[in-house]
Amino acid sequence: MPDLPGPDDGVIAELPISYQAREIYRLLHETREQPLTMREIREALAHIGTQEQLDRRRRELNRYFVIEKVARGVETRYRLVSMKERRPDGDLGISERDRAAVLRHGLCAMCGSSPLVDGVRLQVDHKIPKEWGGTDDLENLQPLCEECNRGKKNLFASYDGFAEEFRRAMEFDMPQQRIGEFLKAVQPGEVRSDVLELVANAGTYQEDWQKRLRELRVLGWKIRVRRQKEGRRIRVYYRLVEWHEWPDGNLRDELRRRERLRGY
Numbered sequence: 294m295p296d297l298p299g300p301d302d303g304v305i306a307e308l309p310i311s312y313q314a315r316e317i318y319r320l321l322h323e324t325r326e327q328p329l330t331m332r333e334i335r336e337a338l339a340h341i342g343t344q345e346q347l348d349r350r351r352r353e354l355n356r357y358f359v360i361e362k363v364a365r366g367v368e369t370r371y372r373l374v375s376m377k378e379r380r381p382d383g384d385l386g387i388s389e390r391d392r393a394a395v396l397r398h399g400l401c402a403m404c405g406s407s408p409l410v411d412g413v414r415l416q417v418d419h420k421i422p423k424e425w426g427g428t429d430d431l432e433n434l435q436p437l438c439e440e441c442n443r444g445k446k447n448l449f450a451s452y453d454g455f456a457e458e459f460r461r462a463m464e465f466d467m468p469q470q471r472i473g474e475f476l477k478a479v480q481p482g483e484v485r486s487d488v489l490e491l492v493a494n495a496g497t498y499q500e501d502w503q504k505r506l507r508e509l510r511v512l513g514w515k516i517r518v519r520r521q522k523e524g525r526r527i528r529v530y531y532r533l534v535e536w537h538e539w540p541d542g543n544l545r546d547e548l549r550r551r552e553r554l555r556g557y
Contacts, residue, residue, distance in 0.1 A: 317347065345466065413440070
């Protein structure tokens with residue numbers, strides 16, 4: 294397997310991973326001889342992320358590196374071993390096991406068409422495009438028919454210039470912040486509802502992502518909504534008109550405080 298590149302090596306800089314993942318790599322690279330527990334990793338990097346966020350970013354490295362789990366006493370330590378082999382196109386690819394798991398129900402995740410009933414062909418799609426930092430992890434994969442997959446690719450192609458801004462937005466724990474940061478990046482342009490839903494769900498699934506969007510208005514943000522008929526569907530677009538700096542402290546507590554003041 295390939296040798297481990299240094300934290301500042303160009304190979305690392307080219308990987309589509311988050312800033313926190315790069316810092317975790319740096320720490321694991323520096324402590325290869327004395328591997329750390331996840332608790333120690335969180336303590337060392339508490340200034341760049343929460344516990345949940347750092348756990349998620351540590352797993353992000355699994356796509357590119359062999360990270361050995363070493364049991365010592367009651368705790369598991371993480372030792373950086375090597376960089377994984379990559380295919381000539383630079384992609385590690387989706388395993389046949391994961392591909393089968395994604396396609397097992399035989400239905401398109403967007404329109405519900407099936408090969409048996411509708412004669413469509415299903416493809417494995419990345420919910421978050423790889424160009425935007427999406428991975429081959431199972432939770433980022435879904436089955437789409439060719440037509441839906443083509444439409445989704447065309448949609449995201451229209452936002453290609455904002456891939457880096459999307460990655461930065463994903464570094465925020467709170468869905469309100471992910472939504473807000475992406476709207477700021479696209480400003481004065483619009484964002485279609487399904488893209489914004491993806492942004493909201495990129496960290497953890499949001500049962501009501503539109504409520505998270507409305508909560509930005511509690512913070513004084515102004516967001517314009519536009520509806521447009523496209524074929525047989527009504528599409529909804531959002532455009533940020535005015536925004537404010539994020540409040541200090543816990544965002545969830547601040548939202549509750551302001552909602553109480555408004556009598557919600």
